Amino acid sequence: MRRAAGHQxxxxxxxxxxxxxxxxxxxxxxEMPPHGRFPSRALELVRELSLRGGKRLRVALLHEAAALVTDEVVPGLDEAAISVELLQTHGLIHDDIIDDTPRRRGGPSTYYAYRDEFPDRPATALALAVLAGDLAAFLSVRVLLTGDLPPARALAMAAVHADAGATTVTGQILDLERDFHPAPDAELLHTVTEYKSTRYSVLAPLRLGLLAAGADLAPYDGELRAYAGALGIANQIHDDWLDLFGDPAALGKTPGSDVRSGRRSYALAALLASADETERKVLEGALGDPDCDDDTLRRIRRIARTHGIDRTLRTEADRYARRAADRAATWHGRWRTQAVEFFEHLPAWSVTRDR
Incomplete structure (x- = not known):
């Protein structure tokens, strides 16, 4: 994905x-408060996490969505990219609080950075991490409304962004409810994926890029949703595969976070449905245990491989990736070829990456 690397x-x-x-x-x-060091420290931590990177897939999607309709420089794309990446920062900070995650993107999570700074005040550390995430969320809207976009276009893009943020929060809430189900079915997992990640990571960048380029979304929104939905599921299944089977050095974090947080991911839901009584006891003893050791995780991986869960997940991720690519292939003749080819090739890349 050379074009994506250039955007990044x-x-x-x-x-x-x-x-x-x-x-x-x-x-x-x-305008920052003239006194106190906590506000500037919160912004510093938002900056640190934001600039530690990630794949910047949302940024590439924005630019390539605009490139579907024009090869001209499109005002507002930088602001839209900053906006969605700040929303991502907000989500990561809050996810790491919910999951009690020590590391993110090769460094300390914002929550743990505060815990290290305030070891004797855990409530203060928690509150500051929540507020840092909130700061990122409000900045993400602010950047769209304070740029040089025409007012009507800025409002339309801000509305798309705010909708994506709201649905992401409802998805996070459903994500917590999901883990009350012993082994959630595929439809529930797909719904969590759509609302928690796909709406802001895929669909919102597509909509924002097209809006910035002056396109009318109405005739195409159904097929944008279909493409985003298939790509989002493929991407999430692969993420869940990486969390159980991935390489820690490539991931930038320790695998097994889904086990330790008790999250019924695609991988763990499939494993719970396939395990025998003895294996299920091992799984249920580890799920939700933040101190689950590496030996237990290795045992869980062996159980998963015995049942072919690693192969099953790859097959399912590939199936949804092909569905997304087939949808993009129908855009030839309507939109610009080079950008359409990007959207055709993206799904295959998304299920072969190592982080």
């Missing part, structure tokens, strides 16, 4: 410049 490289420099602009000594764009 250009965006990372732009993202760093955005954070510099918020607190520039000559007159930062964000």
């Amino acid at each position: 490289h250009r965006f990372d420099a732009r993202f760093a410049a955005y954070f510099d602009s918020l607190t520039d000594a000559a007159g930062g764009a964000l």
Whole structure:
């Protein structure tokens, strides 16, 4: 995905410049309190996590969505990219609180950074992490409304963004409910995936890119949803595969977070449905145990491989990736070829990546 890498490289420099602009000594764009160090520290931690990267898939989707209809420079794409990446930062900070995750993107999670700073005040550490996530969320809307976009277009893009944020929160709530089901079925898992991640990670960037380029979404929204839905499921199944079978060095975090948090992921739901009584006892003893050791995780991986869960997940991820690619293939003749080819090739890449 050379084109995606190019978008990532250009965006990372732009993202760093955005954070510099918020607190520039000559007159930062964000008015910070004149006293106290906690507000600036919160913004610093939001910046650190944001700039530690990730795949920047949302950024590539935005630019390529605009490229479907034009090869001209499109005003507002940088602001939209910053917006969705700040929403991602908000989600990561809150996810790491919910899951009690020590590391994220090769460094400490925001929650654990605060826990290290306030070891004797756990409630304060928790509150500050929640507020840092909230700060990222509000900044993500602010950047769309304070740029140079025409007012009507800025409002339309902000509405798409706000809708994505709201549905993501409802998805996170459903994610917690899912784990009350001993072995959730595929439809529930697909719904969690759609609301918790697909709506903001795939569908919102597609909509924002097209809106920025001046396109009318109405005639195409159904097929955008279909493409996003299939790609989102493929991507999430692969993420769940990585969490159980992935390489820690490539991931930038310790595998097994789904086991330790008790999350009934695609992988663990399939394993719970397949395990015999003895195996189920091992699984149920480990699920939700934050101190689950590496030996137990290795045993769970062996059980999963015995039942072919690793192969089953790859097959399912490939099936949904092909469905997304087939949907994109129908866009030839309507939209620009090079951008359509990006959307055709993206699903296969999304289920072969190592992080």
